[in-house]
Amino acid sequence: MGLDKYIEMLKTKGLKVTQHRLEIMKYLDNNRTHPTLDQVYLYMKEKFPSISKMTVYNVIDSLISSRIINSMRFVNSTELHVDFDNKTHFHFVCGKCGEIYDLDSDLDLQELLKKEGHEAEDYNVNIYGTCGKCAKK
Amino acid sequence: MGLDKYIEMLKTKGLKVTQHRLEIMKYLDNNRTHPTLDQVYLYMKEKFPSISKMTVYNVIDSLISSRIINSMRFVNSTELHVDFDNKTHFHFVCGKCGEIYDLDSDLDLQELLKKEGHEAEDYNVNIYGTCGKCAKK
């Protein structure tokens, strides 16, 4: 049922293929809403009622470490958010409705860092304000 | 002793002038190290041994709300970091030494958001990797 893609990704990274990992990957791939760990846990509990929250923490941790998924935090909460998309790093957080939007940008990171001598591995651009929808209300 | 600047800022924002607020503002102004609330608290405790940690939370909260200071979170910890500088929004976090560097950039936010219809109030660009110093070791 289309899990081959995820199995492939795990094997490439040298990670063991487990039901929990596959299900979380599928969920994140199909729900690009930057969910928190708790949201992932709630979803997983529906499918695997006996799953431990620690398993979600562990799965997310291994997926982040192997760079299969992205993670980010926003100023308005302490929770870690995750996203299957590891290309889009620009996020707009609406202070009114809380929705998190992905944004496209052609920011040239390497250019920015070269002169400082830093080596970038990852980055997040978090923008806060009022989204288009809420601005109209 | 040079506190006029901070008194002026507080009055402009309609905030009451208190010793704690002035001291925290002065500390943040002179220490552009993006400290956590706990670090601010530890400093304040030296000067005001009986100060409550809640006071630090409250002061920081009022300074952020009135846009006198900036705040940011990074993926590697849940703690809120603050900075007196409300112009520099680009930060480089070294995964080796943990140091947080400010970066200059001419990213045109408004341009980026215009086409989406969002209204930006603030933003943080957090870049993760290995800093120049650590890369040399």
Next chain:
DNA sequence: TTCTTAAATTATAATCATTACATTATTGGA
């Protein structure tokens, strides 16, 4: 200067995300 009140500070308890740790179960190669 004193009075007044809204705002700031304090202290304590509660909550919520995350980490630590020890045990059991499972994956995937030999």
Next chain:
DNA sequence: TCCAATAATGTAATGATTATAATTTAAGAA
């Protein structure tokens, strides 16, 4: 199938933050 490494589990502990209520203080008015 067996074994070793890795993953999942459960519980307890930690650490940041929030909630709440009582006390104190700043700053404008009398």
